Amino acid sequence: MDFLHSRTKKVWQEDADLFASGGLSSLFAMEIVVHLEKTYGVSVRGKDLRLDNFRTVRSMATLVRRLQGATGDAGE
DSSP states (O other): OHHHHHHOOOOTTTOOOOTTTOOOHHHHHHHHHOOOOOOOOHOOGGGGGOOOGGHHHHHHHHHHHHHHHTSSSSSO
């Protein structure tokens, strides 16, 4: 994910725990939320704001795909 690399200057494996690796905080997670919403046209709300959805690149990709598939569904 280019956004992560540009902000952290690290190359992340898709299953690396971004928060256990040190240096990333819940505040940074909110920056990621804003980035995902703007870049992929999704709305991350309610139960989707769990930190586990942003822990790895893979979990973020899964979340975005699910939210894109839910377009038009009633939100929370």
